[in-house]
Amino acid sequence: MTILLMLFGTTDQTSPLSIIFNLLFFGLIFVSMFYGQRLQAWKASKEIESALEKLKNWREESKQTLLTDFKKFAKEKETDKDLMLKLENFMTFVTIGPVNLDPYGIVPKFDHIIDVRDNRYEDEVIKLAPNADEIKRQNLENLLEATMAVDYVYRLVKHYLILGKKSKSMLLLMQIAMQLTLIMAMAKSYYNAVKAFSEGSPIGDALGPMVVGSLVRDINGEKEVEAVDIAKHTIYQEFEFEGRTV
Known part of the structure; x- marks a missing residue:
């Protein structure tokens, strides 16, 4: 405090400038004591919102790429709106693994679930893109999975942001904010995979x-x-x- 006063040309503790600095100093201590966590939560939420906006753009671009590629092999009378509605409906599809508390027989269970999942993807792609050959169908399956991954990351981050705000949990918001670098790197890899699958690149x-x-x-x-x-x-x-x- 004395150093700050010396910078302004005074060391008199009773001067108006000294009193103002003292009040500001104790005011900052008061704010940090009672509102420090709220400020940290606000900062974390702003960082998450900024990342969420980027995730939203990646999600929309991926969905548009998905629609464009499926449209090439869809039924002639299928409109963009109807096709997108069907694609968005399937994008909520999830695979639930078996209970693994008892490891006995877990491998055959996983094998069966993965086979069922793969068959479901194949059937859905055949239904939505009946004019595609086998190679194109495999590219469309991979494209669909990558788009679903981008959509999942977006939904997950948005869910925890809303949950953190509603519960006013600083810890929850800061946990997400501190992991944003890894989350965004993962989402970007899925986003780039969408482009690769759309182009048919290995x-x-x-x-x-x-x-x-x-x-x-x-x-x-x-x-x-x-x-x-x-x-x-x-x-x-x-x-x-x-x-x-x-």
């Missing part, structure tokens, strides 16, 4: 089969190599390379 595990397919074509040239189906979406090919069977 992503993640799709790069491996693409490299192997290129290897088979480069080695065998125009010679056709028989592809044998050994599992769902899995083929087996055999050819000779440098005196070895690959």
Whole structure:
């Protein structure tokens, strides 16, 4: 306090300027004691709202990309409004895993649920995009999942923001605010995946089969190599390379 007064050219504790600084100092202490948590909660909520606005834009862009791609293979009489309504209805679809308190037999249960989930996605894409071939349907499935992921992150952050405001919980708001960097990075990866799936670009595990397919074509040239189906979406090919069977 004395240093501040010296900067203004006075050290007299009874001067009007000194009294004003003292009042301001004790006023700040009072505010921090009784309203400090509210100020922190307000700051956290503003940070979340700013991030939520960006998530909303990503969500809307992803939904528009989803609608545009599905529209190419939808029924001719299907309007954009009706198609978007059906897509939004399916975007609320969730998969609930089995109870894992008892680990016995949990793997077959997960296997069954994943199969049912995959079949549900396939059936929905076939129904909404009946004119798409198998490759396009797989891209549309992945596009739908990525859009659902962006939508889920947006809904989750919005839910906790509303819950934190209603309950006036500073801790809840600050927990979300402190994790925003990770949440936004995750949402951005899903948002970028939407673009990749829309363009049909290889992503993640799709790069491996693409490299192997290129290897088979480069080695065998125009010679056709028989592809044998050994599992769902899995083929087996055999050819000779440098005196070895690959």
